[in-house]
Amino acid sequence: MVCNYAPRVLASERYCSCSCTSHPNMRHMLSTLQKFRERAVIPVKLMSLVCSSRHYFDSSNIRSSKVNLYAREAVVSERPDLETISTPPDSVSESFGTRIFYDDCVWNALEIAEAVGGEIVRWGPSGTISTDTRKLLPGQWFFAISGENFDGHDFVNEALARERGCVGVIGNRVCQNWGNGFIKVEGHSNTALEKMAKFARDRFRGVVVGLTGSAGKTTTRIMVSLSLRSLGHIYQTRGNLNNGIGVALTLIGTPLDAKVAVLELGMSMEGEILKLARMSRPFVRVILNVGHSHLENLHDLEGVAKAKGELLREMDSGDLCVLNADDPFVMSIPIPLGARKVLFGRGVGCDVRLVLAERVDGGRAIRVILESNMPMPGSQFDVSTKRTSEMVEFKIHGPGLHLAMNACAAAAVAVALGVPLPQAAVSLSRFRPAPMRSQLIFTESGITVLNDSHNASLPSMISAIDSLKSMECRGRRACILGDMLELGADEERIHEMVLNLCSDPSIELIMLVGERFLRAAERLKIVDKVDAVLAEDPDSLAPTVNEFLAPGDVVLVKGSRKMEMEKVVSAIVE
Template structure:
């Protein structure tokens, strides 16, 4: 089944086609392009027009361009528009308009991608699901996800992100969700927003795009919950809170061998489910997901069963046993909220010396040094026996820690990688966290290499 014909794409964008074509997918990267894709020549770090010829050689059905590159024949299959990004947005809006899918949009300071993937797992047994790939949540990721949506989709799940004020509302108006969920509000991107309240206002703007009689799924246990609730009320949304006192709440949970078995009460129904990792924040977001997909129209027990198929992405809190240690790889990104949640997961793990390996948290604004020092006083930190860290900001944490809990500190992650064999010992439970720019994820890979167990040892008792 085709995704876009040249006729439909031209009608959606107002562009000009140079030849008839049919596209089965959409790509913005020649490295991952599949034959039959429409190649979209976006301008980002590189100008996509420089790769149009390569895309066509690799089997692209056509290319969406604002000019015909010199190395491309005038009669090549093209859709020529005034500006590529607005044309991609137009494709996204047209794809949204032609589908009868029920749409869930998710935002939050922490957990957007894992929550989106949980929702996909919950809904997959109940119909055709279209979900954003990886973390496609920005000004081109959202329209790209929409434009890739097949017309016969039953459930669509979108992730909406932001770095600056005013970014989420336009994305939500493009997505027109039936249900909008906020995972949490924390101190991320403080440089741009200045306060937690400012971040809450921006996150709450997701409700501006809700369809009539849409639902707002909000966390109940935050200092800024009222800001979220007020915004949902202004949008005319039906509000469902999740949390300790919400309409959706966990009743009990137990961790065993890296899995979490949960009983929850969701909109009046008791649901049991299992998550493939540990972490109270994962549990809470899963409960929010069950509320979201239930009001979206899914069957609650089938949704709860589907959650068992969810697996966290690399670097997003997965738990693994390797070479005599338990490793919690939460290295994809970090802010104070997600760090506290990850440390709580570490604290709840089975017995073993707790070791935290931390990289700088970025984009925290003028209070960044104080926010790093404050980690030493987190309740979740008190059971951590040893801390290794990298980055100039994390040095402030190290100075605030008692001497007997200070491990290695280095200016950058490369030094910790070189000393990976010294960081942990057999029996340790190891937690790794930091902003992507800190490159602390490389330390995870170095530990894996250092702790590889020879195959002959795997069968020893």
């Protein structure tokens, strides 16, 4: 039983007139098809339903009827028992106690097939989409993509359905005894994923915000989502899914009733942001900053600015770009004719200005004053020429003055989209740092951990060390730093610069992980200046790290993603 695509869409909507429609099973099927129709954004018309067999089979687990269904461009010859659909749980726990609520868009087989241009070989129930069998939830479809070192099709086996609850596979092939849904695509399955993402973007009627920068993307994305909450349902990037696959999954997962989708866009080389911008087509495009990151591929700050600037290259007339006026590299990026510009920063003349940022609560929070000189919106997403000025004060719960600039950027997006500045400020005051990003952890042994282990660049290292120095401490302040990667020719100089920042009387202990920091420590003779512990990797340091710490200590842990410095955090916390 296969689904072949018909090169036609019939204009009429009608059912066959034979007596099969009076049978309870057929009525059940017609009801199910009606539900499919109602769920689509562009209503799926049930074209010319023709009964080709009056044989029915009933059991406690399955109902089947053999029909031909013309729906959009698909002809379907098989369907599942839709009463046994498994649904994903409301939430799932991640490390360090966070909870992610799954409200992803649910796709039915017809929609998936149309989106990827595929063939329904075997029906499967409606569900959300996953590309990772390790994280797949019951009731999800598995999209079998591939990379340099893996092929997702190799993980399709009977256990994926039986133990993980996978309801269907989207890809080139399935295993021999696969009994659940299968939508077959021709060509590279990664291309089909991008095609599905663009299909999802085309049918989404809300506002898309695309955000990039060398540092602070995830924190600002969370703040933007918070500040827009008064507009309704806000959907945002999960975790750090900001590459091509991650952005595609975010678009595919965006619920159709969301008012705004906030997308985090990352890159490591030229051309990647442009590709993501073409896929997501944001109405609001945010560039936070340009810093020393990915220099291995981009060579210098001008190269970073050019790569980040790809976000603005193909803006439509009337689109909004929200830019950091304090960053000369950001301000050097050309803006297309017809695009509207919103500036944030400390300078007079910014549309949303950071008037004050000061540490409070022993360095564990930031007092912020923002001023808006934005035009008052004539409607929710249209900016008029009338301007007013207003000022708000609020507190951000989290260490680091850099959070104030992130909040300023988020407020600029919110006000540009019609949210009053006071309402945005109330929402921003509810912000709490994401796991492994300026996250404070208080251990039972009395040690305070500033967990910033998710990633590291020079700007974020400077901010994190500055935060550590400012925090109240009853014991010693300690830095546990892992290598910074992808810095190219500036690698040695930047690691030495960071160590010089740590050679301060307020920091009494330094632990260094990785060959780059170890070489820099040797050149600077850091062990002669401060108590230092050196380790080749986090696995070497983790078993003994607590021997160097005591109650009352405040400890910063930070390093590039590939250094896996969260292993050290776990050792301290446990």
